[in-house]
Amino acid sequence: MSKNSRFKSGFTLGGEQAEADPLLADAFYESGDYDVIRSKEDPRCFVIGRTGAGKSAVFQRIEEEIPEHVIRINPEDLSLPYITDLQVIRYLDSLGVNLDLFWIALWKHVLLVEIIRHRYSVNTPAAKQSFLKNLRERISKDHGKEAALGYLDEFEGRFWCETEERVREITDKFTRRIDAEVEGGTSGGFVSARAVASTGTEASTESRAEQTERFQRIVNDTQLAKLNKMISVLDEDILDDQHFTYVIIDDLDRDWIDERLANDLIRCLFRTVLDLKRVRNLKVVVALRTNIFQELDFGKKSGGQEEKFRSLVLHLRWTRADLQELLDERVKASAARTDVAATSMGDLLPHANKTRGNPLHYMLERTLMRPRDAIAFANECLGVGIGKTRLTWQDIHNAERTYSAKRLLALRDEWKPTYPGIDQVFAKFRGCSGRMDKQEFQRRLDEAMLLISEPNFPGTDWLKDLSSAMWSPGKDSTGFALYQPLAKLLYSVGLIGCAVRSSRAPTFYLDDPLFADSESNYEQCEYFFPHRMYQAALNVKAGNTETTN
Template identity: 65%
Template structure:
């Protein structure tokens, strides 16, 4: 009797879409060239930048799994940073425009330094700390400069071996105590709170407020960075050697772990700290950050070192062959537990044909070339095909609508912090042709700009910046690039639209060429504008060849649209 072929069980998946909730993440990890750079102890690139779902967290988790004795993970949520940013005196100094960078840098250096020492020597109690210090001082008996640097560690006495959040509170409390001694307005802050102190400050002359800000700035500038920097020398020369090479990984910087108003300053100062600590030879600090947060960091506030930071960036980018490899590896593992005789994703997909094409390419063309997209689409397909031996084309197309809707929600969630109301912009492309002429695309951009007149639109600030030329220029004065390129660049960057150059049949998207629409001459050559296939089903995009008479009749003419814009401005 022939053995029956196993069927796809209900609940069969290729793992979770997020690394922290993915049972297959470790075993099915694909070691791309990107991971090799992350793990390379001599490669200085350490800022892992990418969109949500691009594999940043998975890469750091794999490093931690592969090098368990050499990796320290620091989680921002565990550092009591909300406690610091909520302190009345910190908020008061912020209201006086006191630059807190040196304090934030000292804080990060302190956290990193102590975590590395605790990990290296297993410091978990006062006794182990004392043994470590005595032993190190004996080795440095003929190096008084380095011995003096160790005094910094003695200042924290009982808090050294505690959890990071307690040590962060300790160093912050010491800082605010110093402000209490040296700052003349600390009493008013304590008595009246921030609002009372600020109200009192507003009654003073501009000169007195300036003097107060200068006094606080001096105190911040005297933060013990010199002692911390001396300890970094000790760390490099005496504590970390090749056998004790240490990675520090920092992830989850996109979560609500601190007041949003100060989060960018904290992250920017973390980047400055990492840059400075690259002097330690046997240490590599790897920081993962979402692309949209990275682009908001004001590196000019760090003394114009933007080039230095960008030289250390490693962008998470994937190709279709690599994503297919990701799916293959997951199918091998998932199939074993489900008794499926599949060695690759191709074994579970329908056959290619001239009419519908290649099913794997069909799926990958509807991703932003991120592992999360590919896994999500495959899982949705398997949910539809439960009980069958393999997927059919009908299963893939049935799964696409739900997948597309979920990806549209994910797009909103990814960018709503940076661009509030972005979902209202995206829906302006509902019912659009999959391939738009420049005039058709311009009509949609005009509708997006007119959202500024809608009371419920929450993105007035950023939309004003992107459409300024439209409101300020007289008719016929501004070029198409001046009027529309800023908004085009945003829609291109988030992955919603792509462009096909003159004479080109295939559109290019951000994953293909990140800088395509940054050049005025290139934008001038763009003949067609495309909504990404990922969002076609969710936005009811009209495919080429389908009738669009109803859409055309309901859309205002170009001249009417221009008149609407003019009336709104006036």
């Protein structure tokens, strides 16, 4: 690097989030996972990854490359908060009415109409009529398909409106059917769904059972038959090789929906995508955060389709080589915009030596092998090194303190929707040893479990559930029964790794996601390690730490 080529505040490796990343277009790294998502032949369509793993970046890249073939469905445009907040919906849910068929019909309608609008540029009443006329002429000999087109006629002037308006119309129509059933009820004990929902009045057991049965019939009487026929029309008469279409759905993990119904809605979206696999020139791709995917209950309500769902899952994973290439590409792109003469991370970092090792490996060992972590650490280092021509080891160590603190806060933000107050559990490991023996580890778990006795702790429900064996131990309770549930959580989120007696190196979730599930593994674990990414933030005691991840 030239002596005059000093780091300036404008020299960074880009943003940590795709929507605020100025280098994404110039330095996008096409990993093998990107190739899978982009592939028309590969059936995997559920993209699962931790926050910061690159899900949104992949989608944004596809949109930029082939915009004429991509439809993006934004959850914010679906009026889902409006739907789940309806008193009738909430009441049906409280009665135990299975709303799956309604949710599936809703998703199919949204996707079907968006694809047709995109394919034929249907944005006016005249465009809709022209599209329907031409399509009817092509399928005039197939009465089943022709009848299915009547479904689209039902929306009259709403077809070309915004998605939000159409979703609300379908929901309002469903609500009116429920109201009509209530008003037409003859049972003397029948109570209006709206009245019960708004006043809290309890109906008798008999009348609740009657309501559940009658409302379930309405839910089951959806227009799925016509919608399914329209899917055949979509496959055979609308989409062809020249009009291969990607539908991408992201941001389902945002906190914009009632948690009681969120899992059902997402699970039914997965079922809808599975049904749409028979459309040959269509690929619907859904991105979901790992912790939300783990919460989906496929087993109970998905008709034995869990195995099918999981066969279509792509877990985003990055290797050290992937991240190194990604950072090198970003160095080139950023250097081209500045007067910094660098072509790789190696040009910015101190030289490797036998005592300290490889500086890039040191940095990547303090990530969860995600692009966001690697970019964030590199940017912290560059911020510390402003005015220099090359970073020093001391610069990396100084940057690590700030970086580690921010990553711990990010870990809290990632998991607090599912586990409110989890940061207070993390805090119980402040000042711990870099290599905790089982006694120290379980003592700190004991302290964490006692948080449920604190009146302002927001996570009493989930923590009580994970520590239930501790509060009601049986005579044969093992260490596994008492401590494994909470230990597994800390292992799964990436805070803690563990090592069995026969191994010097700890195992982390990235190495083996199922390791903490095994009783024999837990019993054999001798040492527990806070991940290097969080050690500076937790003031972990130096010495006796692992030599490798």
